[in-house]
Amino acid sequence: MKSALRQLKKSMRKKQKYINSIVLPLLFVLAMTIQTHAQARAMNQKPKLQTARVVITDQGYSRTRIVLRRGVPTRITFLRQTDATCATEVVIPAYGINRSLPLNTPIAVSFTPKRSGEFNFTCGMNMMRGKLVVQ
Ligand SMILES: [Cu+2]
Structure with missing residues (x-):
């Protein structure tokens, strides 16, 4: 019983590590990409006159x-x-x-x-x- 709990904790810690190392950087890159695209679009917009x-x-x-x-x-x-x-x-x-x-x-x-x-x-x-x- 005790070991099963320890096992669960271990796997949760692993999951947390996974989120920290993979998902967060991906989210960051995604956010940067969206921002860069918005900036590029604003800069490419032609003035009317x-x-x-x-x-x-x-x-x-x-x-x-x-x-x-x-x-x-x-x-x-x-x-x-x-x-x-x-x-x-x-x-x-x-x-x-x-x-x-x-x-x-x-x-x-x-x-x-x-x-x-x-x-x-x-x-x-x-x-x-x-x-x-x-x-
Ligand atoms: Cu002249």
Whole structure:
């Protein structure tokens, strides 16, 4: 009788050891995996719109490099604040865009970058230049 009880205790202890060594680590890995997947999904979610703003002053374009994500609808707002440069229009040849920029009037240019690479935006005479970097 006593030995049977001891046997039972022993087997329960074994079971507990088994749970500690196998099941708990598995649960931990499972939890980590679920969390990692959730994070990856959140990071992969595409924004609905990406925007940038370029101001044109006596110094030229306020920025000459705009990094964009491929496949995400894009709106770039150009604002010309000076008559001293020739940037009275903006041209983005890769997207067939050619818009005039009236003084002190924000002009929004919209497109969706389909290919990765570097594409110019320029003034009407291709003298002032900036780059769209599509990744
Ligand atoms: Cu020019």
